[in-house]
Amino acid sequence: MNCWSNLNNMKFFKNKWSAFIILLIWIILFINLTPIILFVTGQNLQKSTVPLDLPGDQVFHAIDNLSYYGNLFQTVTLDGWVFVETKKDNPEKLVKLIFASDNVAYEIPTNLHSRRGLVNVFSEKDVPEERTGFSASFSSLGMKNGYYFLYFYVYENEDNFGLLNTNREFRKHNRGLEEYFGGELVKNEKFSKVSNTGQLLFDVNSCEIKNGYLNIYGWAFLQGVGSAKNRIFLEIQKPDSSVSYYSTKRMLREDVSEFFGDNRYLQSGFSARISLDAIGEGDNIIRFIIGGNRSNGSYEFNWANIAD
Structure with a gap:
């Protein structure tokens, strides 16, 4: 009787151990599923080594088409034109798209x-x-979730090349990559502990x-604080005193940096496209939060509540 009992116990522990190993393998495969898929299909992204402060010539460009596809690979396509002025031939021309966040940058090859x-257009x-x-x-x-600026790196030849920040910001989330315009409603609780300060300088250009x-x-x-990692939010108070908060898109502002003589304010620009639900008829008060x-x-x- 004891022999049968011991045998059953051994089978039980053996089956339990096998199930544990299978579960562990499944978890490891699940965690690494995305890198495996990208590697097998040749869709891996390469991290960029191009310095984002690279000096060079002026880059001219236009993006004619930008499309997102909600497929398994979260495919993105871009088409357009780009060049740096040159009098020499460019048989070795190279163009890379660079998506750069505060922590990582990826480079995309182009055809x-x-x-x-x-x-004729630029005669x-x-x-x-x-x-x-x-x-x-x-x-x-394979991109990490976060916010990215789009850059163009253009190499025409050994004498003519350049790098351009397009000032277009993109957000990567679990559903894919998309251009970010700001203006999203943010929960009030996020700003429950903000305090007023005279150190926050601002100007509204339009x-x-x-x-x-x-x-x-x-x-x-904020005076004395770098703008690269600080996002700007808008606090909008309607004429009825109700308050709501909205996100903004970051923008490059060389003019602000030059005016104040401080490169820390290079990314101090903002823009937002906000629903009209945010404002009411009469005087709306907008404050800025960093x-x-x-x-x-x-x-x-x-706002006089008159149609466009």
């Missing part, structure tokens, strides 16, 4: 083709006759209703 019409510039058009297709599945949205553009920063700091001053926007 080049000719857009000879650009020679006053030294436009290369060949390889001015580009197209790219990549999987955003604030208008266009295409059914409140579009606001300007800059803001971290736990709210601006002492405010911007007043009067």
